[in-house]
Structure formats: C-alpha cells, structure tokens
Amino acid sequence: MTDKKIRVLIAKPGLDGHDRGAKVVARALRDAGMEVIYTGLRQSPEMIAEAALQEDVNIIGLSILSGAHLVLVPKVIELVRANGQNDVRVFVGGIIPEEDIPVLTKAGVSAIYGPGTPTTKVVQDILDTFPSV
C-alpha cells in the first residue's frame, strides 16, 4: 500500500529574522497535503544542504529578505548538487530585484516568488512539477 508524499524543505538562509513569509508558505503547502520540513531562522547553506539530504526532500524553498540571495542561493544549490541530489528543485521567495532574477535562474533556481504572490501559485507550480505523487 504505497503512500507517497511531496516533501519540501522550507529554510531561511542568512541573517534576516523575518520568517512570516516562510511560515505562510509552509502552512499553504501543508494544507495542500505536502510534508514540510521547517528548519527555522539563520541557517547556513551547509545546514540547509545537510537537512535536504537527510530528509530526502523533493523541493527546497528558500526565503530571503536580506539581500544576500546572490551569495546564499547559488551556494545552497552547489552544495545540494555536490551531495548527489540532482533532481531536487529550489525555489526562492522574498525581495529579489528584477535584475537578479536571470542570475538566480542561471544558477538553477526553478521559480522566484516576490511579495504579493498568491500561495495557490506556489502550490500549483509544485503540483504541476510532481503530478504523479
């Protein structure tokens, strides 16, 4: 009786202390039937990659409001890939300037959600990616 779930890691890398957005997204994913591993504030890229590995997640959601996304996000992706998790998707939520979006996309980010994004959009994007689970 196989019972599969989409597993998502929601993490806040770096030093900003505002986790409302991360919690709202975590809650929305929970309500969509996903299992959300929530790691809390002030995570280093190493901590996030380690948690993603141990929890064998399908998706990592990073919430960043500090402006350090160009450093932290590529680093997380690099570490996750180095761990052999090549199929894990990474999305980013927070304050991301327009001109940084192509940089993050090139680094391997699958989606970027700015302020005002409906949570249903985040959920739908994930469900579209994992239709079979």
Added chain:
Amino acid sequence: MIDLDAVTSDNRLALARLLTEVENQTVEGDQALDRLFVRSGQAHLVGVTGAPGTGKSSLVSCLARNIRAVQQQTVAIVAVDPSSPFTGGAILGDRVRMRELAGDAGVFIRSMASRGELGGLARTTAGVVQVLDAAGFDFILIETVGAGQSEVDIARLAHTTLVVESPGLGDDIQAIKAGILEIADILVINKADLPGAENTERALRANLDLGYNLRLNHDSAHKMTLSEVEEKAPGWTPPIIKAVATQHTGIDEVITAVLRHRDHLKETGLWQQRDRERLRTEVTHLLQAELMRRWQRSVSAQSFEKVLQLVFERKVSPGAAIDSLINGSYN
C-alpha cells in the same frame, strides 16, 4: 534493487533515499527491510515522549550532543510530528530545536509525519528505526508526536522510554491516571527552572511511591482477589530528573540514567524480552495489514459499498455487516 552496502557504509544519500522507500511502503523498501533485518538489533533505542511543548526536541538535541561528546558514539534521531487528518499534509518542525547538531557527521536526523497513526508514531517508524540500526548508529533517539495521555506505542518500540513533563501541566490527579506515565523508564521534568517544578516533582514521586504490583483477578466464583504480579522492570524504579534543556543542565544525569537502564535491562534479561515484545508487535501489525490487503483484493469495492448501504439504512448492524463481508454471504 537498492544497494544495501551503500546504506550500511555511510552513504548518507543512499540511506536517506532508502528511508523514503520504507516510509512510502514501496516494494523496494519492503524488500530492503527483509534483507537488512539480520543486521539490525545492535542499537540502543531510546524513546522520548510527552505533551506538546514540554521540550522534547530540545532535550533530544542535548542528549544527542552529550552522546557525541562524552560517549563518543553515533546517534540517529527519528522525530515524528502529526499529519493533518484532513489534507494529509504536515509541518515537521523538530529540526528547529536541533540546529546545534548541524555539521556533525556522526548524527543523522530524520523527520517523519504520523500519516494517520494515532499511537504517537507513524506506521513505518519501526521500519525506519530498523534501517538506521542496520546502518550502524549506536543510539537511536525516537521522538514521538506531542502525546496526550494514551499515545504509548513508543514503549513497545524503544528499549528505554523517557517521559518528559514540564511544570504547570497538571496536578496530582493527572499523575495517578493510567497511560503515558506508566510507560516511563525515566521521568524528566524539563523547564525545571520554571515555577512549580517542585510541585510537579512531588506529584510524580508520590505516584511512583503509590505503585504496588498487584493484579485484580476475577476468579470462577465471581470473587475478586489480588495477587502480586511481576513488575514491568523488576528492581527498577523510574528516576525523576530535573533538567533545563535550553541551558544544558541535567543532561548528564539523564544520560547516566539511560546507560544505567541499559545495564539493568541486560543484567536482568529484560533487554532480550523487550526485543521480543517489539518483534511480536511488529509481526502482529504486519499480519493485520497483510490480511486486510488480501481481504480487500477478495471483495470488490462495489460489494463493500452495498453492505455499507444496508448499515446506513439501519437494516444491518456493523457487526452483522462484518460477518457477511468475511464469510461472503453478502451476495
């Protein structure tokens, strides 16, 4: 087929993926459990249970750190949080309290959702623990969902069960109720720096002192008599230890008690007995699941609905419905 040598030789990606297969109850996962079984049975399984917010995760984190630093042994943590009964989703938040363990290759933390089970663990927690055991971890700390009074499955899975209390949660009547306090091998009063810790300790201690090992017998003459029964762990009185996990106080004492309990179990032969109890429970659970599966294959969903409809209309009782579904007379 899953490469089990990778799992047992410190390949963390292979281990994590196997745990997912076991959790999802896939054919590959079940086969791996069959093959890994002979390699399990080495780890000390320590359960940590208690009401929500008593500080289980913080305590588990402290215990793991102590085991790494002082005992210099490896630790796996399995932390269970509840699934939504409506959507099946879950927030698994125990890692938030375990950040100080990050970066230690001798620690492996896995969060699990309870996925509809009500006993404080998930159906596949025993399987996940077995894999971590076979992977060679010395200690496996199993944190249950925030437990109320009767989520006691952990006592059948773990060798040593810690029940975590904190001040202000209940009076001396709570302390004499049946259920979760009965399964404690070690009682920890966490947040012992808060007001009321003394009262909590007094209530718990009074309850332990009340314990006497008598059983009510109903004999043939409908007369009730009392007789002495074997204690759960002869010669073992659960110690009550005060701790403040966030300040790392009382942790050495808890670890000492855990090790003392292990020695006690081994000296008295209870270690083996508990192992057998656990395996008996596991076999029973698997048997129930398999029989259910077979029965479901033998009866069409349509027939089931037909019988159910008769129950809805109050024409057939649930008991009679079962009889007809099992013996096939529903047609």
